[in-house]
Amino acid sequence: MLNFITLLAAFDNLTPMNWEVIAPALNFLWQGLLAIFVVIGLIIVAVKLTAFVIAKCDEMKKRREEAANETENEQGNS
Amino acid sequence: MDFLLQGFLNLTWQQVAMWAIGGILIYLAIKKDMEPALLLPMGFGAILVNLPLSPVIGDPANGEHLGIITSLFKVGIEASEAMPLLLFIGIGCMIDFGPLLTNPKLFILGGAAQLGIFVTIILAAMIGFPLNDAASIGIIGAADGPTAILVAQQLMSKYLGPIMVVAYSYMALVPIVQPAVIKMCTTKKERLIRMKYNAKQIPQLMRILFPIIVTIISGLIAPDSLSLVGMLMFGNLLRECGALKSLSETAQTTFSNIITLLLGITIAFQMQAEAFIKLETIIIMGLGLFAFVFDTIGGVMCAKLLNLFSKEKINPMLGAAGISAFPMASRVVAKMGTKEDPSNHLLMHAVGANVSGQIASAIVGGLIIGILGPFCGL
Numbered sequence: 001m002l003n004f005i006t007l008l009a010a011f012d013n014l015t016p017m018n019w020e021v022i023a024p025a026l027n028f029l030w031q032g033l034l035a036i037f038v039v040i041g042l043i044i045v046a047v048k049l050t051a052f053v054i055a056k057c058d059e060m061k062k063r064r065e066e067a068a069n070e071t072e073n074e075q076g077n078s
Numbered sequence: 079m080d081f082l083l084q085g086f087l088n089l090t091w092q093q094v095a096m097w098a099i100g101g102i103l104i105y106l107a108i109k110k111d112m113e114p115a116l117l118l119p120m121g122f123g124a125i126l127v128n129l130p131l132s133p134v135i136g137d138p139a140n141g142e143h144l145g146i147i148t149s150l151f152k153v154g155i156e157a158s159e160a161m162p163l164l165l166f167i168g169i170g171c172m173i174d175f176g177p178l179l180t181n182p183k184l185f186i187l188g189g190a191a192q193l194g195i196f197v198t199i200i201l202a203a204m205i206g207f208p209l210n211d212a213a214s215i216g217i218i219g220a221a222d223g224p225t226a227i228l229v230a231q232q233l234m235s236k237y238l239g240p241i242m243v244v245a246y247s248y249m250a251l252v253p254i255v256q257p258a259v260i261k262m263c264t265t266k267k268e269r270l271i272r273m274k275y276n277a278k279q280i281p282q283l284m285r286i287l288f289p290i291i292v293t294i295i296s297g298l299i300a301p302d303s304l305s306l307v308g309m310l311m312f313g314n315l316l317r318e319c320g321a322l323k324s325l326s327e328t329a330q331t332t333f334s335n336i337i338t339l340l341l342g343i344t345i346a347f348q349m350q351a352e353a354f355i356k357l358e359t360i361i362i363m364g365l366g367l368f369a370f371v372f373d374t375i376g377g378v379m380c381a382k383l384l385n386l387f388s389k390e391k392i393n394p395m396l397g398a399a400g401i402s403a404f405p406m407a408s409r410v411v412a413k414m415g416t417k418e419d420p421s422n423h424l425l426m427h428a429v430g431a432n433v434s435g436q437i438a439s440a441i442v443g444g445l446i447i448g449i450l451g452p453f454c455g456l
Contacts, residue, residue, distance in 0.1 A: 015206040033196060039441050042295045054284055
């Protein structure tokens, strides 16, 4: 594999196996993956939280409407 | 009579080779229906800019009149990356995040399917590409043309032309590349896993809040991704708000078509023979394929990993849909699912993973610019 890389690079003035370039590239692997999963994790949490809050609000609204209906019915009956 | 021969006298074999490449792109667009909206303008543009003394690429810096393609490139791509970013508004308008909001866990697959980008950056660095070029080549794995253009342009890669051509032509190769890789990484039993689709109604408020939430979170953690994610989410907000139907329809159709058309012909500016006909172009093609393959492997393996910890199993093929090529990747997975078991419908899950890949690839593009910028003297 390395021979192949060296062979390819020799054609066009690339500098294969240059550790000064490879070392930061290796750093980006974990930094990049960590960052993307942090962003995704936060988005998932935010989405779940928002969905939960919206569902709760809807539930409360429904209950309020039901309670209002019941009161109206009771008043009507009396 | 010399003026009649000037064109012939200035013709080089590299230019003729570019005509052939242009012809191949036009053939793929028309006959094979591979991304015709982009490959056809790119193919024609490749011929147009490689005619000797072509005035469309005239540059005042060389004492020539400003050519139309040079002008479009300088204004639409070089100055502010306006064209790829504006295209994202249209893409955002086309995307329905409903399947993702139904099962937010699928977001993880979108993140994992970006693995190929980082692995390819390392391989390109090993081959000897400078860091900015290595990162720009790696981003081909995002399977997302506008992101590839933005990253390559911002990192000032000298391989912008080959990167754009490879990014767009490989997106069209998803149906050929992915099934083989998926089969290689999964067993028949895994491919038969069924998933329940809970088609619950997503409240409109949630649909409206989602693009705003994503924009704020991405902006706080990966500010460099804001131009991409922001435009994508703005487009989606136009779609979901319900108050701007005609704007949303325009962005999805006319607006996207105009930008795509101009982008295709503008990309041709980077397809001038002297910059394109190089050994590096072939290496970039190989690395682009490598990135696609590793993205698919990353997504599939992540789905398998999630299955170790969750009660409700995920069909690992969905991981492959985590790449950003929308909607091809989800179609491929859905088709493979029904091929294995005609009653196993994975399309909605695959769309969920696919749209998450769209967001993830835009964020990764920004992250790469942010992380690499200081190394590249930006």
